[in-house]
Amino acid sequence: MLLRVCRVVRAAARAHSSSARSERLRSQAYIGGRWVEAESAARFAVREPASGQLLTDVVDCGPRDASTAVRAASDSLAGWRAATSKERSRLLRKWHNLMIQNKDELAKLITAENGKPLKEATSEIVYAASFLEWFSEEARRIYGDVVPTSSPDRRILILKQPVGVVSIITPWNFPSAMLTRKAGAALAVGCTVVVKPADDTPLSALALAELADEAGIPAGVFNVIPSSKSNTPAVGEVLCTDPLVAAISFTGSTATGKILLRHACGTVKKASMELGGLAPFIVFDSADLDRAVAGAIASKFRNSGQTCVCTNQFLVQEGIHDAFVEKMVKAMHRDLHVGNGFDEQTTQGPLINERAVEKVENQINDAVSRGACILTGGKRHRLGATFFEPTLLSNVTTDMLCTKEETFGPLAPVLKFRTEEEVIAIANAADVGLAGYFYSSDLAQIWRVAEQLEVGIVGVNEGLLSTVEAPFGGVKQSGLGREGSKYGVDDFLEIKYVCFGGL
Numbered sequence: 058m059l060l061r062v063c064r065v066v067r068a069a070a071r072a073h074s075s076s077a078r079s080e081r082l083r084s085q086a087y088i089g090g091r092w093v094e095a096e097s098a099a100r101f102a103v104r105e106p107a108s109g110q111l112l113t114d115v116v117d118c119g120p121r122d123a124s125t126a127v128r129a130a131s132d133s134l135a136g137w138r139a140a141t142s143k144e145r146s147r148l149l150r151k152w153h154n155l156m157i158q159n160k161d162e163l164a165k166l167i168t169a170e171n172g173k174p175l176k177e178a179t180s181e182i183v184y185a186a187s188f189l190e191w192f193s194e195e196a197r198r199i200y201g202d203v204v205p206t207s208s209p210d211r212r213i214l215i216l217k218q219p220v221g222v223v224s225i226i227t228p229w230n231f232p233s234a235m236l237t238r239k240a241g242a243a244l245a246v247g248c249t250v251v252v253k254p255a256d257d258t259p260l261s262a263l264a265l266a267e268l269a270d271e272a273g274i275p276a277g278v279f280n281v282i283p284s285s286k287s288n289t290p291a292v293g294e295v296l297c298t299d300p301l302v303a304a305i306s307f308t309g310s311t312a313t314g315k316i317l318l319r320h321a322c323g324t325v326k327k328a329s330m331e332l333g334g335l336a337p338f339i340v341f342d343s344a345d346l347d348r349a350v351a352g353a354i355a356s357k358f359r360n361s362g363q364t365c366v367c368t369n370q371f372l373v374q375e376g377i378h379d380a381f382v383e384k385m386v387k388a389m390h391r392d393l394h395v396g397n398g399f400d401e402q403t404t405q406g407p408l409i410n411e412r413a414v415e416k417v418e419n420q421i422n423d424a425v426s427r428g429a430c431i432l433t434g435g436k437r438h439r440l441g442a443t444f445f446e447p448t449l450l451s452n453v454t455t456d457m458l459c460t461k462e463e464t465f466g467p468l469a470p471v472l473k474f475r476t477e478e479e480v481i482a483i484a485n486a487a488d489v490g491l492a493g494y495f496y497s498s499d500l501a502q503i504w505r506v507a508e509q510l511e512v513g514i515v516g517v518n519e520g521l522l523s524t525v526e527a528p529f530g531g532v533k534q535s536g537l538g539r540e541g542s543k544y545g546v547d548d549f550l551e552i553k554y555v556c557f558g559g560l
């Protein structure tokens with residue numbers, strides 16, 4: 058199936074860039090189990106970030122298409138929630154198996170539309186599929202409770218039931234994994250969903266819809282409605298205000314999350330929000346320096362710095378600061394290779410678009426104007442407008458933009474600190490708190506700092522943390538709720554208290 062879907066992407070892989078088009082590439086919306094055009098017949102272009110060349114164009118859904126998709130999800134709800142958990146589990150597992158069978162083609166699709174290196178794209182597919190596998194297992198363990206009462210003639214039962222239709226809005230940086238982490242959990246417990254993928258990366262979501270169809274997920278249970286940036290606000294409004302929608306699940310920027318929460322409050326929908334972060338990466342004097350540098354490279358430069366848990370600022374204690382900086386420069390020169398994601402040696406693909414490059418440039422200009430030093434990188438890469446050199450800045454201070462605003466690019470600013478108290482205050486000054494990392498070999502300090510960091514995810518002597526078994530989510534303005542793990546189903550469930558009286 059995906060062999061034909063991905064013909065166009067293979068052409069891009071071969072040529073590194075080609076404006077090859079294929080009428081067979083899935084480019085329509087998937088609503089109620091059918092592939093359909095938008096009511097307006099509009100389409101929008103999907104481009105390869107590496108070259109700017111056209112990959113294909115896809116259906117540009119508007120608000121009326123969003124309402125149609127919500128209606129389809131609502132119509133299919135009764136049947137899906139009535140299916141046994143074993144049946145839902147079986148279908149999710151089949152969907153997972155199809156993802157694994159088609160892993161290479163799906164990965165190429167990600168590299169083409171997102172730009173990340175093929176090896177990272179393949180890891181994303183395995184990670185994305187792991188959520189379908191995990192939630193196919195969790196589907197059978199949505200237990201309620203029987204609670205002792207203080208009245209002898211009563212019994213208290215607690216049931217867990219699907220919340221209903223869920224609107225899902227996903228970002229471009231993990232076009233497959235952010236979708237399955239939400240949809241896997243929602244479908245497992247008996248909800249039906251409408252997914253709006255990011256306009257930069259709709260092809261992965263459409264490929265997953267094709268596999269869901271092949272797996273036998275019933276019509277209307279899983280719907281995908283791509284929309285262009287100009288249609289997105291109106292589509293988002295429908296997805297967050299339609300009375301048939303019970304819950305919204307969003308991953309993206311904090312600014313967009315706030316808009317969606319405002320929409321959702323009118324009808325008091327449940328909301329789970331995975332929003333932006335400003336991850337600190339702290340290196341204490343007692344750290345194993347080589348481990349810290351390896352963790353720093355992994356946590357900062359994965360996906361060219363475009364993950365929500367990417368380190369935003371390095372905070373390094375004065376006794377180890379100079380050695381850390383020196384080793385970082387060496388490691389960056391040795392390990393980071395900018396190039397097209399389809400090239401085998403590439404570790405740093407393009408950024409998603411030129412706006413992302415401008416943001417990095419702006420932060421560097423601001424930092425340098427306030428006294429920061431560029432130790433390596435600092436400018437656009439000769440490969441093209443979306444490529445940027447991995448950059449290390451020293452002499453960074455807390456008044457600089459790069460310490461206050463999420464970078465989402467390959468920029469590593471280093472600040473020097475003296476005491477544990479001082480560094481905790483710097484790290485916790487942010488109004489967001491998704492991930493935080495620190496390196497130390499002092500056991501008492503490890504406990505103190507892990508407990509004090511105001512974030513949802515802490516890496517102790519570890520730079521890569523995301524895994525299906527662990528809860529993912531933030532505190533403060535980084536969001537609401539947790540995804541993955543045994544907690545990942547909670548946002549899609551209602552708890553019902555049933556009182557049996559007169560016994």
Ligand code: NAP
Nearest residue numbers: 227228254255256289290293309310313331332333334365
């Ligand atoms: P974004 O602009 O908020 O976009 C994310 C999604 O929201 C896209 O599908 C986008 O659609 C949609 N959107 C934008 N404005 C909307 C509106 N008014 N109504 C409805 N939907 C709307 O974020 P981004 O720049 O793509 O992604 C980067 C951000 O995501 C970063 O801040 C990052 O930290 C965060 N992120 C968080 C996590 C996490 O788990 N916490 C994971 C990954 C990323 P269009 O593309 O069509 O505009």
